[in-house]
Amino acid sequence: MKIIKCFKILLLLVGLFGLSSNPALSQFQQDPVISPEFKEDGSVTFRIMAPTADSVKISGNWMAGWGSSEKLTKGTEGLWELNISDLNPDYYNYTYSVDGVRTIDPHNPWVIRDVRNTFSAFILPGENSEIIQLSDQKNGTVQEIWYPSPTLNMDQRRMKVYLPPNYNDSNEEYPVLYLLHGGGGDESAWTELGLANRIMDNLIHSGDTKPMIVVMTNGNPNQESTWHVAPGHKPVRESDSQNPMATMRFEESLVSDVIPFVESNYRVKTGKENRAVTGLSMGGWQTQKLALNYPEMFNYYGVMSMGIIRESQFAMNAQTHLELTNQNIDNLKESGYELYWIACGTDDFLFDSVIHMREVLDGHDFDYVYRETGGGHTWDRWRLYLSEFAPMLFQ
């Protein structure tokens, strides 16, 4: 107890007068281990203090293939270390495995969540990561707001709304981009993993993109919100039985609940010509369903990393979706639209579904713009696609 009191007084001293350098304060004041450390040659050094460990590995999302890892080397005093070079400046995440136990980097305070898993995160500075760096100019606002969803029988659901930098300084009305996440994600995915607000800020500042509002909903129709803000600490997995891809419930709620709420609560330009929708993976599937079922609602569609699964491969709602496409795509043609944009990476495990979708659309002489990139089913692609899609909107 005496030690604790002494420690707390030291803490107070630090807080009050900025004293430091006492090793007992390391946890609060200054972690003596710096990880990750960015070197001048562009490489990154990862470290973890684990004196009794026999094996420490790192798994990072820059590595090829799920489950890949590299070994760290044990140095003096139990400090394990690995230097990695040749990384492109970008936004990365990683975890350690210490004698087989998965852990984040205890020396790095930036932690993110993807579906159920947590990761340590960093942005490697450099020319190619400028679009995800915080702009020095005035940035937009991100709101966490609750709206009623009569369609889903919920008094409130949570979404994130990005307002462009000068929203508060003018009386201007803005067009709206509806930005949808993938399977397992939620309304936090596009800001936390996609850094969508920073991308929009930078695109608007450079003049490449028109100022617009971006609405990031929760695409799981049985969730009120990101699981950990919902009552009763409900984990995502409890709601997995209801599959958001197999029903139209999310799409109905977007059209009936979200859009009217947005258009009556923000200074918004209304009408089809002022609405765009895009999404990745499951959100790309939902974007297609919106196009096919509500052809009067949007003028711009972006289908990222998702096509139409071949019926031979998955017999269930892929078949329904194919029938829906064949049945409704001509309505969409007739109704008109400015842009139907399809983007996918050649290493994406859904790449074949995009080939199939293009075959189906070509069979209807349906106009679309196809953007093929390298890469797979990963957030670096979706950040890239957002940065390419947004400049084409509302021009």
Next chain:
Amino acid sequence: MKIIKCFKILLLLVGLFGLSSNPALSQFQQDPVISPEFKEDGSVTFRIMAPTADSVKISGNWMAGWGSSEKLTKGTEGLWELNISDLNPDYYNYTYSVDGVRTIDPHNPWVIRDVRNTFSAFILPGENSEIIQLSDQKNGTVQEIWYPSPTLNMDQRRMKVYLPPNYNDSNEEYPVLYLLHGGGGDESAWTELGLANRIMDNLIHSGDTKPMIVVMTNGNPNQESTWHVAPGHKPVRESDSQNPMATMRFEESLVSDVIPFVESNYRVKTGKENRAVTGLSMGGWQTQKLALNYPEMFNYYGVMSMGIIRESQFAMNAQTHLELTNQNIDNLKESGYELYWIACGTDDFLFDSVIHMREVLDGHDFDYVYRETGGGHTWDRWRLYLSEFAPMLFQ
């Protein structure tokens, strides 16, 4: 590579059709280890899979004293477990130590950050934690917004703004509470650790508190924002050399930059009678400095877990602060105020400073309300104090 492809197709199946139960999917779909698990008897079971570990301990913020821990017991197949009972329903955080390496709970996706450290988090449901549970009624909005700070020579600084539930549904103007964090904290502390938005939602819904706007600034005058959203990935520690307690820079910027911004960007009732300020620890120090230097600005003051350090104990700006108090407190009396509220726990390591502050204030016949509780210098106290302070405002 084949395995990876197979795994991805399985993932797709899960995403598309809700298949599950394949053990290879456990990381993404369903973690077979549930931790923490809330039992019907009110106890909580913590688990971690660590087959090769020799020792696993848990440190939780419900334990007495910094650095306390309890051992988990190794069960079959390397699953370590500990059941803890007699916890009050509240918001808790914890970490594990696996063979001496600090780690969050890899089975719990809810991770929070306090200063530089990350913790696993949970809310134990029950009657006493109702005020921090998400309300079923319509909740308020939390904004992350950037404002210019000419006083601090920054084009933009970040703050969080809470708007009460019906803000968008009316043309009402609202009073404003300025809510300040402690040393090492930032503009995220009061929502992430204090759950201030939930407390305000529940107090407003029950009618105990008037609807108000709550502004949560960054009290470190050399920071643009929470370190990880600032450019160049600057950690907090780089800015510790400039001490926010030793200068008036934050207080000047609050009065000159923040309040004018808030009052021109939100539907706000202006004037002293519609402004309150409260803060914990360093923020309680800043609240005192605001009272002493800007007696015309606020009508309600809340000083949480901070008094005036005895000069015998710390000779530096404590002496200056004492002089400032003796010099300016009569101005504040003359200027008038509705409430000067002081709250502290008897186990707080700053409790003696509160005794000293009361002696000084009593020497000036200065009116204040003193609220003494049990407990120490911890967030459960500050959540409690907010829930007691807010209902006294603007009545």
